[in-house]
Amino acid sequence: MGSQVLPGPSISFTRYKTYDECPRRWLYQYRSSLLPGAPVWPVEQQRKLAPWQTFAGKVVDAAIGEILHRYKREGKWPEDARKIAQDLGSRGWAFSKEWVQKVKQHASWPKSEHGFQPLDRHYYHEPFTEDERQAIRERVVRCAENFIQSGIPGFISGFDPECWRGPRLPSEPIPQFDLDGVTVWAAPDFALVTPEITYLIDWKTGALHGTSYHSAMTQLHWYALFATRALGVAPESIRLMPVWLYPEVEVEEMPVRVQDLEDLQEQILDRYRLLCDLLPGVERLAADLEDWPHTSRASLCKGCVFRQSCGGATRTALQGSAEPDEEDEEVLAAEAAGSG
Numbered sequence: 001m002g003s004q005v006l007p008g009p010s011i012s013f014t015r016y017k018t019y020d021e022c023p024r025r026w027l028y029q030y031r032s033s034l035l036p037g038a039p040v041w042p043v044e045q046q047r048k049l050a051p052w053q054t055f056a057g058k059v060v061d062a063a064i065g066e067i068l069h070r071y072k073r074e075g076k077w078p079e080d081a082r083k084i085a086q087d088l089g090s091r092g093w094a095f096s097k098e099w100v101q102k103v104k105q106h107a108s109w110p111k112s113e114h115g116f117q118p119l120d121r122h123y124y125h126e127p128f129t130e131d132e133r134q135a136i137r138e139r140v141v142r143c144a145e146n147f148i149q150s151g152i153p154g155f156i157s158g159f160d161p162e163c164w165r166g167p168r169l170p171s172e173p174i175p176q177f178d179l180d181g182v183t184v185w186a187a188p189d190f191a192l193v194t195p196e197i198t199y200l201i202d203w204k205t206g207a208l209h210g211t212s213y214h215s216a217m218t219q220l221h222w223y224a225l226f227a228t229r230a231l232g233v234a235p236e237s238i239r240l241m242p243v244w245l246y247p248e249v250e251v252e253e254m255p256v257r258v259q260d261l262e263d264l265q266e267q268i269l270d271r272y273r274l275l276c277d278l279l280p281g282v283e284r285l286a287a288d289l290e291d292w293p294h295t296s297r298a299s300l301c302k303g304c305v306f307r308q309s310c311g312g313a314t315r316t317a318l319q320g321s322a323e324p325d326e327e328d329e330e331v332l333a334a335e336a337a338g339s340g
Contacts, residue, residue, distance in 0.1 A: 009275040012174075012185035013222045016271055017215070022295035027287055028306045031279065036286040042309055045103055049305040050117035052128075055096070056136055057205045059089045060143040060245065061189065062114040064203060065167035067148060068190070072161050077153050085144035089137060092116040115170030120305045143205050143245035150249040152201075156192070165191035177229035179265060182272045186226035198233045199253075200224060201241040208244040216242040221264050224256045235261060 009015075009030070019026040027034065032043045050058070063085040070078045078084065095110065099118040102109055121128060128136075147153070156164075167190055168174075174187045192199040200223045206212055220240040227233040235256045244250040278291050294312040295301060301312040 008182070009272065009279060010185060011182060011268060011272055012187075013219050016222075016268070019271065019275070021297070022300060022304070022312075023292045024289070024294045024310060024312060025304060025306060027289075027292045028310055031287065034280060034285070034287040036289065043306065045123070046120075046306050046309055048099075048109070048117055049120040049123055051120055051303055051305065052132075052136055053206065054117065055092060055119055056139050056143075058114070058116055059085065059092050059140045060203065060205045061167070062088045062092075062116075063140070063144040064147055064189075065169075067144070067153075068156070068164075068167050071153070071157070072164070077148060077157075081144045081148040082141050085141045086137070088114065089140050093119075096122045113170065124308065139205065139246055142247065143203075146245045146249045147203065147243075150243075150245075150251070152243060152249075152251065156190075159192045159194070163192050163194050165193055175226060175230060177226050179225070179229065179268060182269060184222075184225070184268060186223050186230075188223040188226070191223075191227070193227075193231065193233070197237050197239060198227055198231070199239045199241055200227060201243060203243045203245055205246055206244075207246065208250050212244075213242075217260070218264070221256065221260050224261060225264060225268075228261075 015026065015030060018029060028043060029047055032040065032047060035043065063081070066084050066088070067078055067081060091114065092112070095112045095116045096118040098110055100122045103123070120126075166188065168187060174185050176183050176185050178184075188200050189203050190201040192201070200220055202216065202220055202223070204212065204216060217240075220242060224235065224238050224240065227238055228235055235258055238256045239253050240256060241251065241253050278287075280287055294310070294315070298313075301307065301310075301315070304310065304313065307313040
């Protein structure tokens, strides 16, 4: 192991989760310059890619953001949530196609004002069937419609917009907080902050099941750490609100579990120390891949955005393995590029 490279590794919920699922993917995504002998340019392109689950999530985030901004400007909730989602989905799809075309032409890569990412299947020339495209459209539209038809807009409208924190624009910096000298990034979808109580709200476009619930609880406690450290909010005044938008709306409200908050602080610091130990020092400018193993979950490799550079999906043990299941879709949706 080498001495720490400065600056130290960035820590966010997405990066934490990425390492848990596949240390090798963390290295490709966040420290690709340390890959020994890898062609850097293709990896740099692939770092920008997203699977369809992330694409759909970004479109829904943009649609809900537009809905909230319209309410803030006009004082009423828009009646065309479906059209908002459809239009943004079309823009995201067109952006993905344009980005891939620019890469092919060796031209400058375009940027999306909505934070959209190019689809991995466009990049790898793996066409979507019409049924697949329709399924993506249906998920995006249903999430937006479910949001506007749920009780969430009514709940939010009960607070003065001065209490709002978010929705964050892609051009705005990702919020951060200090944890014992370690910079930690945190970007809640939305928050309502009053002197008496703070609501941390996070919308989900995937299905609610055991794995997604556990992940949501960890993520919301991560945001609670941000609220206590950066906003000075007492843990007992925080309420966590995960909102699942597909296929039906499921909303929960719960207090912070203080023990979970304390445990999470230690886990974040432990992860930071581990990454500092694993990353090579100035005397060794390439990572030792034995320190960064592939995931053992075949379906994650097959759906990984680095599947043509990393080689994980071509391992003999993975040949003929199944496509990503519901649990793996939650992991594939945690793409890091642009998400903090």
